Amino acid sequence: MAAKGGCIVCQIASGSIPSKKVYEDDFALAVLDVNGANPGHCFVLPKNHYPILEQVPDIEIGNLFNIANRVSTAIFESLGAQGTNIFVANGLPAGQTVAHFIINVIPRKENDGINLQWQPRQLSEEEMSTVELKVKEQVKNIGHFETEKKTPKAYAPKQAVLSDEEDEYFSKQLRRLP
Amino acid sequence: MAEQSMSPEQLKALQEKIKNMSPEELREFQKKQCIFCQIISGKIQAKKIYEDEHAVAILDINPANPGHILLLTREHYSIMPQIPEDEISHIFMLAKSLSNSMLRSIDAQGTNIIVANGIAAGQRAQHFMVHIIPRKENDGVNFVLPQKTIEQGEIEQIGNKITASLAGGAEKPQETEIKMPMPAKQPEKKPDDSIKKKSEAKEQAKSGIDLDDISRLLGVK
Numbered sequence: 001m002a003a004k005g006g007c008i009v010c011q012i013a014s015g016s017i018p019s020k021k022v023y024e025d026d027f028a029l030a031v032l033d034v035n036g037a038n039p040g041h042c043f044v045l046p047k048n049h050y051p052i053l054e055q056v057p058d059i060e061i062g063n064l065f066n067i068a069n070r071v072s073t074a075i076f077e078s079l080g081a082q083g084t085n086i087f088v089a090n091g092l093p094a095g096q097t098v099a100h101f102i103i104n105v106i107p108r109k110e111n112d113g114i115n116l117q118w119q120p121r122q123l124s125e126e127e128m129s130t131v132e133l134k135v136k137e138q139v140k141n142i143g144h145f146e147t148e149k150k151t152p153k154a155y156a157p158k159q160a161v162l163s164d165e166e167d168e169y170f171s172k173q174l175r176r177l178p
Numbered sequence: 179m180a181e182q183s184m185s186p187e188q189l190k191a192l193q194e195k196i197k198n199m200s201p202e203e204l205r206e207f208q209k210k211q212c213i214f215c216q217i218i219s220g221k222i223q224a225k226k227i228y229e230d231e232h233a234v235a236i237l238d239i240n241p242a243n244p245g246h247i248l249l250l251t252r253e254h255y256s257i258m259p260q261i262p263e264d265e266i267s268h269i270f271m272l273a274k275s276l277s278n279s280m281l282r283s284i285d286a287q288g289t290n291i292i293v294a295n296g297i298a299a300g301q302r303a304q305h306f307m308v309h310i311i312p313r314k315e316n317d318g319v320n321f322v323l324p325q326k327t328i329e330q331g332e333i334e335q336i337g338n339k340i341t342a343s344l345a346g347g348a349e350k351p352q353e354t355e356i357k358m359p360m361p362a363k364q365p366e367k368k369p370d371d372s373i374k375k376k377s378e379a380k381e382q383a384k385s386g387i388d389l390d391d392i393s394r395l396l397g398v399k
Contacts, residue, residue, distance in 0.1 A: 020337035035325040062267025073259040074343035083296025091288020094313040108299040120240030132225045138279035
């Protein structure tokens with residue numbers, strides 16, 4: 001999942017679209033949103049192109065949300081925010097606007113006009129139980145994460161090894177030819 | 179315990195008491211009052227979807243959409259900046275898995291992941307939680323962030339402040355600056371009609387969903 005030409009977030013990550021960076025490492029970046037919901041609105045992004053949450057590897061998820069938490073803490077400390085929201089829109093119906101997974105970190109003040117509330121719904125006991133059973137069935141196998149690799153750095157050499165093996169495979173095949 | 183059932187004098191006395199507590203005492207006090215700690219320990223019933231040594235996921239009883247999950251830390255933290263790094267990693271890897279499960283089990287076409295730190299951000303409970311909300315087109319839920327135009331000069335200035343704060347180490351914010359919700363009224367226990375029709379639930383959800391389809395909807399390839 002390398003950078004995608006048409007993706008505006010990839011262009012921010014590569015630097016071809018200038019941005020005000022507040023954090024950067026090999027795999028992630030945190031930048032200020034020029035059209036933020038509030039001044040200080042940052043987004044945290046993986047440098048690799050992953051359109052939705054489910055496509056981001058577990059290890060990178062851990063790193064990205066830790067960066068989001070550090071940025072949120074820094075917003076409390078340095079901007080005097082009264083609150084922060086960590087917000088992810090995952091998929092078009094959820095309000096995602098760019099096809100690159102990002103985490104919004106939004107500084108909040110009372111009566112700042114941002115509404116991340118919802119109308120609470122009342123479900124019948126039966127509806128609740130149906131949903132519970134359906135989701136539980138899918139959730140049975142979760143909780144096992146790729147935690148043995150400490151950093152996502154392990155990905156790059158792996159690819160190189162794979163292609164070497166492939167080359168070797170082909171050369172072996174060639175040698176077998178009469 | 180609930181503020182609604184207190185006389186103004188009692189409430190004032192309680193506020194005074196809270197004001198004079200050390201951070202440790204305050205945390206202990208909050209823990210005792212916390213509905214979600216009682217849900218986690220099993221004293222209050224809830225529909226638990228998942229649990230492990232660090233986290234518990236339950237169904238929200240007043241959901242934005244059916245299937246709305248609250249992912250809680252087993253330990254009582256009020257806000258996200260108090261949580262150690264490895265727990266943050268674990269919680270959000272779980273959030274990803276739970277989001278994935280929603281796409282597969284209840285035909286969600288997307289999800290929202292929301293954390294609110296502080297009353298100003300919409301936090302209502304005093305226990306840290308991640309909301310995972312299943313979404314469908316035209317489901318009546320609307321999270322649209324306003325877009326303000328922020329001048330380049332201000333961007334520079336704010337960016338430098340945040341960068342400096344990030345570089346200054348992981349100092350925790352002073353908790354007194356962030357308004358936290360007061361102990362909430364405990365919900366009345368609903369009668370448990372555990373004998374219910376399970377025929378619908380037996381109808382297994384199709385899991386033939388394609389993540390690429392969901393990302394393809396977003397347009398950019």
